[in-house]
Amino acid sequence: MKTSTCIAVLLFMFVILFFRSFCQTHRGDRYPRSGGENPGNTGCDLSLKVDASFKIRSLVDYSQKLIFNSLKDITRLRNRLLVFMSGCCFEKAIPECFMSESAIFLGRICADNISLSKNREAYRCCGMKHLDRELCFKTLQNRPPVHLPAISSHFSQDEECLAFAANTNLIVESYIHGLARRLTAFSPQMMSRIFYAYILLYITCCAQVDNPKECFSFKKEEFMMQIKNEIENENKICWQSKYGAANNTIVAVLFYAQKKPSDSWKQAMNFGEAYARFASNCCRPEFMTSDCFRKQSDVLYDHFCANSTNGPHRDCCLKRESEKPGCLSQLASQESRTILNTSLNFDLLCDLSREGQLEVFSWSTYEYSRRHTDKSINIILSHCSFISNTANQCCASKDSQACSLQVSPMFLD
Secondary structure (H helix, E strand, O other): OOHHHHHHHHHHHHHHHHHHHHHHOOHHHOOOOOOOOOOOOHHHHHHOOOOHHHHHHHHHHHHHHOOOOOHHHHHHHHHHHHHHHHHOOOOOOOHHHHOOHHHHHHHHHHOOHHHHHHOHHHHHHHOOOHHHHHHHHHHHHHOOOOOOOOOOOOOOHHHHHHHHHHOHHHHHHHHHHHHHHHOOOOOHHHHHHHHHHHHHHHHHHHOOOOOHHHHHHHHHHHHHHHHHHHHHHHOHHHHHHHHOOOOHHHHHHHHHHHHOOOOOHHHHHHHHHHHHHHHHHOOOHHHOOHHHHOOHHHHHHHHHHHOOOOHHHHHHHOOOOOOHHHHHHHHHHHHHOOOOHHHOOHHHHHHHHOOOHHHHHHHHHHHHHOOOOOOOHHHHHHHHHHHHHHHHHHHHHOOHHHHHHHHHHHHHO
16 A cells, blocks of 8 residues: 555544544543432533534634634633533532523633633623623624634645644644634534535645645635535525525514514514515625524524513523523413404505505414414415405405404404
8 A cells, every 4th residue: 555545544544533532522521410310401411412513513613703712712711611511510500500502602701811801802792691792792703803814825735734644633623723713604513514624635635645736726626616515505594585485574573473472563574674684695695694504493583582672581582492492482372362353453454455465464474473373384374375365355345344354263263
């Protein structure tokens, strides 16, 4: 076997072992649960799931939010996060252990004076309440204070390959850190795939003893195309905007009405229009944010919580991700029971029918959703399409009072 091939195989095995080592790190140091099962203890639950994916996620997350931090700073934060989570498994865990994953991650930043001294914007975020703090950090991640230059390319390929062979462990983490600081809008999952492709580039080209320069030139072009395809394929919100069957405003109005049935149609429409603007921007590269690469339902929950100001809803929004939907649904179900049938305004409905079918559909979706907080999106949209068509036909031939008798029962089905 050629020497170059042996080097490539050894490097590849080293990278695989590096990832596996993620799973072993700190497992022997974790505190045992001393008080039995502790429901809702996010920190302790996370400490039992420390694997390669979690390690990469934390490295990416901290690198994206703290772009002035060195790799050493990020490693320190990650170690403190692991220690904090392990401490949550004691019988008398502190209240922060029961908060959301995001709150726990951000808590380590706000407790680290070195990170705050290097990142002034992060210091400002840490002075805010929990939900406002999360929103502030998300804005900081998507709109970093500076755009870092491309990763340095002043080294020759030979020098890079020597560095890669000499300390693969350091190179691996260094590239994750460097890429994450420059691609702040990308999710940890996307970053993992991009990073893996980048490492394979080195494994392949460093084995090309005869002409590594040509290999690097070709493979880096290939790598850039892969990033472009990754962005297009993973931009879930843009994809939904282009190919989804339902209008973004309608979907958001439906979501809002099911979560806060007592709020007005105007409030629901404001929420729907704001979400639609965000979704539209996801298809414009200069306005893309990290939310563009997430599931629509998760983004809607975040947008809803960012606008929630009263006590009960904010309390629900501070719960763990798995508990948040159930908490908000319970509140909505209670609110929905207080809605009177007389609140249906058919004078408004017939006025809207003269403005356009979309307005009638929006109003029908709002009124039906706030009365049926447990029904699925597809069922509601299908039923409201029938309601709005019936209302348009009725308003074109009859007065609003007559339409009320015909259409009103449909909102109770």
